[in-house]
Amino acid sequence: MDAALRAELIAFCGIETDFNDAWGQPVTVAEQDQLHLLQALGFDVDDDTVAREQLLERQLDFWLQLLQPVSVQPADEPLHLMLQVDLPQATEPLQLTLRTEDGCVESVNLTPVEGELVQVVQLDGTEYHQYQHELPFNLNAGYHQVELQQDGISFTQSLIITPGHCYQPAAFSEKKQWGIALQLYGLRSAKNWGIGDFTDLAQTLRYLAAVGADFVGLNPIHALYPAMPENASPYSPSSRRWLNISYIDVTAMPGFTQCQRTAALVQSPDFNRQLAAQRSYDYVDYSGVMQLKLPVMRSLYQWFTEQGNDVAFSQFVSDGGDSLQQAALYDALHAFLYQQDNAHWGWPVWPVQYRDPHSEAVQQFAQQHQADIGFYCYLQFIAQQQLANAQQVAKDAGMLLGLYRDLAVGVSEASTEIWGNPELYCRDASIGAPPDPLGPAGQNWGLPPMQPYQLYKQRYQPIIDLLRANMRDAGALRIDHVMALLRLWWVPKAAADAGGGAYVYYPIMDLLGILALESQRNKAVVIGEDLGTVPEGIRQLLSDSGVYSYRVFFFETATDGGYISPAHYPQQAMATLTTHDLPTLIGFWHCDDLSLGQQLGLYKDEAQLQQLFAQRHANKQRILDSLHGHRVLAESYPRSSENLGMDQTLNFALQRHLAASSSQLLCLQLEDALQMSQPVNVPGTSNEYPNWRRKLTQNIEQWQDNGEIHQLFVEISAKRQQG
Incomplete structure (x- = not known):
């Protein structure tokens, strides 16, 4: 392709060909990678005449x-x-x-x-x-x-x-808040059906409110795939507007104690054997859980319909509009096709007549399966009610924020969002990240990106709808990969690896303005996950808009390699020790993540692995020095990290150390209080590790009765009050 034409197309599409990487080094996107990206955007890179005609057509689409x-x-x-x-x-x-x-x-x-x-x-x-x-x-x-x-x-x-500025509660001026982050599916209890549910969440909220916490942070609870329960990543959802129905507490659904048909199902010996097995597993068996839940849910939906019209449900369906109907239709059609052939994993490989939700075949299916569509609408209704109840429990217990939800950066290619609005997404590329410390080889998340101009043509309504849905029944919202407001790393399918992409820019001032408007209207604090490759000035811009920064202790290092004192963190931020993509405190200290990465083949060679081990050992010593320097460890506690394992003293000291942060918000991980070692997720893996499945090691009834954990949380509350 002619160089001048390529440059014009690159500029027109908002593609950045020169940027600074996570280490501050300048990088130029290779010409071949530029062409791959233009091709993904629909330009004929092999015929300059055709490409110029395509460019003209897009320019006229605006100017006319x-x-x-x-x-x-x-x-x-x-x-x-x-x-x-x-x-x-x-x-x-x-x-x-x-x-x-x-x-x-x-x-x-x-x-x-x-x-x-x-x-x-x-x-x-x-x-x-x-x-x-x-x-x-x-x-x-x-x-x-x-x-x-x-x-x-x-x-x-x-x-x-x-309004120009996101919502901030007046109470922020009175004291600093803290809370616990958890993976909802990982909660264990004596009553749940093998997966954490909204009732477990409500119980957790009551306990944490009683020890002084102001919020509970959740993994994304977006709708996944009932027909394929094992597709369990909360960051690869089907719809970000609707909820994951596996979190429904079936025993809290209307009719559970009245319906004789349901009672016969759940009282059978075989059902109870399966239920006991699901509760005993250390990892969530999503298929097994749904095999228990879905038949009982269907029985309860039938009972519900037999009771006659319900005003609240009718209003919910009316308010949900086309989006709810499409999501329910997708789930019903997906289940129908997947039962016939499990190769039908999503709409891109469905029989051609079903790939367009407006096709005659799809409309005919909808007419013939109204009961199934109504069933999935009803499950969304129940999920929304149970989530709202959990938030009300939190508020009634005195929590300032209550639920702190998480908005994923995208949806999977098989999603109902893309099925219903294919023009909005570029299916020949994926969102990811260039090489950085978290992913030295770069990352490809398998999520087709929204096309900026199509988003603009659709009046930003998809973004408005997403924000409203996820700020509902929540006091705070975390924007996963908040850099997406400015730019996203697009990896074309034709690229050799995740590093063969480029940044594509988005209208950040428009998106920030809409974010502020919805934040104010929903009274939801906004936290932006601003990690990875962050361009100069973007954190200040986010701060000016009232978005709270996301500061991870392990990444907050000074130029000399030491750890920045939490007392020097920005006030407009959420501080945390670790995240779902990082090892637990014990895993970090014992280098379990590096050993696991070696087993999984995540490092390019032995030299890279040894460099990471050496860096980790140096980091551990720096952390120990910092803890002693801030006097959160006793004088008698060892001062050398060599051959020092992490015990409860060191674990809890780290949590108390961060509690003294000057940041308005503090978020700790529940698994660290339980002193767990296995990670939630290993970035760069799919089937190599059981991501998004690991349960907590103790039931709610156990850890909530643990005096040492209770004392830790009370001390953290006291430290936050002091600020």
Whole structure:
């Protein structure tokens, strides 16, 4: 491809070809990788003539619109309107109608040429002008609509006015908060069915509120695949708007104690043998759990329908709209096809007539399987009710935030989100990360990215819907890989490895504005997971927008290799010792993650592994020095990390040490209080390690009765109160 054309296409698509990596070294994206990415974006890289025609078509798609489809503007600045016209249209008078969110209607007459000329382009022999007009209106933050008529054609714009700053509770000025992060599926109890559920969550919230915690952080609880329960990664969901039905406490569903048919199912000897087995396993058997839950859920749905119309459920279905219907339809159709042939893992490999949700075959299936669709809608209704109940338990118990939810960065290729909106996603590429300390070879997450221009054309509605759904029944929301607001590492399917990608940019100011608006409306604090390769200035921009930073102790090192004192962490941040992608405290100290990585073949050679071991031993000594320096360990405790195993004293000292952080929020991992060693997830693996399956080593009833854990949590609460 001609170099000038390639450069023009790269610039048009917002692709970054030069960046600084996680070690601060400059990197240039190889020409072949640039071409692979352009090809993934739909350009013919083998024929310059065709590629130029494709570029022109996309440029005209923008310039032939009188109004931009969406405009996001801060509330504290003058309101403006951008118009795109060809030269003859520049002098034609127009009437603008503004419809505000609260129902007011305003009109104003304007002529394009009377505005400020901000851009001129020549496309296909036609000259186009862009004019900016200042509008005489003061609008509150919210979602408004602009309408214009031209030559009998109506143009509309979603005008989004934003508050500029995410929500922050007034109580933040009074004391610092702390909480516990947990993987909901990993909770064990005497009553659950082999997987943590919303009732276990409510019980955990009550206990933690009583010891002074203000929140519980959850793994993403997005909808997965009921037909394929083993596809269990919470970060590769089917839908981020709906919930994982496996977390439903079946015994808390309506009719469980009244339905005779259900009683016959759950009281059978075989059922109880399976139930006892599921509770005994150290790793979640997702298929086994769903084999227990789904038949009982179906029985209870039948009981529910026999009771007659339920107003609350009818309202839920109405409010859920097309999105809920599509998610339920997907689950019903997926189950139908997967039972016939388990090669039908997702819509990309379904029979052709089912790959479009609007096809005649799909509509016919929907008509014939209304009961199945209603069943999956009902499960979403129950999941939402049980989640809302858990949040209410937290608030009633005195927690400031209650649930702290997690929004995954994307969905899997087999997802209902992509099935229903394929134009939004680039299926020939995947989100990932360039090489960094967490993934030295780079990472490919298998998640097709949203296309920035398509997101813009859809008026950012997919993002608005996601934020609303995930801020519901939550006091805080963690944005996984918050850098996605600015840029994402796209790995084309044609690339040789995860390093063969490039960054693609997104409209960060628009997305931050929408994030702030939804945060304020839902009264949800926003935490941005700002790890990995972070460009200069982005943390400050996020901070200015009220997004809380995410500071991991193991990564907070000074230039001399020592560990930064938690007292020097930024106030607008959440501090944590470790994460779901890192080893537990004991795993880190004993280098279990490095030994496991060696077994799994994650390192390129022995030299790299030995370098990592040497670095770890140096880090351990630095940590021990820091703990002694801050006097969180007794004078008599060993000062050399050599041959020093991690005991409870050292484990709890680290947690108390971070509790003195100046950060507003502190999040600790429940498995560290239980002194567990095995990790939740090993990045860079899929089937090599049982990711997203490991349960806690103790039942709720056990660890909540542990006096030493109780004392640790009380001490942490006291330290947070001191700040």
